[in-house]
Amino acid sequence: MPPMPAFYxxxxxxxxxxxxxxxxxxxxxDWLEDGDALVSWMVGAxxxxxxxxxxxxxxxxxxxxxxxxxxxxxxxxxFRRVTDILESSMEETVSSDDLAFxxxxxxxxxxxxxxxxKDGSGFTRAPLCVPQTGDQLVxxxxxRIADYLCDTDLAQLRQCEGPTCTLYFRDTTKNxxxxxxxxxxxxxxxxxxxxxxxxxxxSQD
Numbered sequence: 001m002p003p004m005p006a007f008y009x010x011x012x013x014x015x016x017x018x019x020x021x022x023x024x025x026x027x028x029x030d031w032l033e034d035g036d037a038l039v040s041w042m043v044g045a046x047x048x049x050x051x052x053x054x055x056x057x058x059x060x061x062x063x064x065x066x067x068x069x070x071x072x073x074x075x076x077x078x079f080r081r082v083t084d085i086l087e088s089s090m091e092e093t094v095s096s097d098d099l100a101f102x103x104x105x106x107x108x109x110x111x112x113x114x115x116x117x118k119d120g121s122g123f124t125r126a127p128l129c130v131p132q133t134g135d136q137l138v139x140x141x142x143x144r145i146a147d148y149l150c151d152t153d154l155a156q157l158r159q160c161e162g163p164t165c166t167l168y169f170r171d172t173t174k175n176x177x178x179x180x181x182x183x184x185x186x187x188x189x190x191x192x193x194x195x196x197x198x199x200x201x202x203s204q205d
Contacts, residue, residue, distance in 0.1 A: 006031040006041055009181050011170040013045050014148035015157075017076055017141060018083060019167045019181075032072050035065020038137065047140060048128055055130050056137070068134030072141055075101065079145050083168060087157050102149075105142040108135045162186030 004024070010016045020031040020041055031041045036057060043053040057065070078101040085094050110131075118124040131137050156170040160181040167181035180186040 002029050002031050002033065002037060004029065006044055007167060007181070008045060010168055011172055012148050012152060013047065013144040014079065015083075015168045015170065016045055017072075017144065018080055020076065021073075022166050023164075030073070032069050032076070035060075035062055035067075035069050035134070038065065038069040038072055042137070042140070047144070048130075052128070052130055059130075059132070060134055060137075064134040065137075068137045071134075071138045075105070075138060075141060075145075082149075083157060086154055087159055087168070099149075102142055102146060105135075105139055106146070108139040108142075110136050110139045110143075160186050 006016075007019050007022070007024075008016050010019055021028065023029065030037075032038050039053045039056050042048065043050050048056075060068075082094055082098055085098070110129075131140065152170065156172060156176075158169055158171045158178065159165075160167045160169070161179045162181065165181055165186050169178065169181055171178040
């Protein structure tokens with residue numbers, strides 16, 4: 001299993017998926033390295049409860065889970081190509097071919113979540129059915145990507161301004177002022193770098 005917890009800082013699961021591989025300390029960490037890691041990451045992302053994750057690991061063969069993790073890594077990089085286009089320019093440059101990977105996976109059947117009454121007032125959706133196959137796990141990730149592309153403001157897409165950081169996030173601040181994946185990580189590094197630069201300049205004066 002990966003040596004440190006994954007980053008869930010993007011404000012959308014689809015972008016957290018992109019961030020499931022990075023090099024926070026210089027060496028690359030992939031939180032989808034195998035089937036167990038994939039399920040653990042999905043639990044951490046809030047896609048299902050830990051108990052459901054345990055059921056998945058015990059019911060789906062390990063080689064099938066490992067295959068799902070491989071497909072998830074491929075999906076991640078296919079989606080990264082789309083977000084790279086979106087982040088570089090908000091013009092309509094993403095083609096149908098760029099989205100073909102999504103449409104292929106949307107053909108995988110997945111039990112729906114019917115609407116049900118909620119305490120006599122309003123409605124909710126039934127709990128997620130436990131995925132029965134590795135392909136259904138990947139399909140859940142595809143659904144999150146589809147939700148992101150269809151239901152969010154794509155102009156909010158940002159990449160951290162840290163010089164070596166690769167993490168994406170949604171900038172939901174009112175004045176679009178978020179610059180860092182996390183103030184505790186890249187934000188503090190930037191402050192420290194500015195302080196060192198100012199100290200060096202003052203010593204030369």
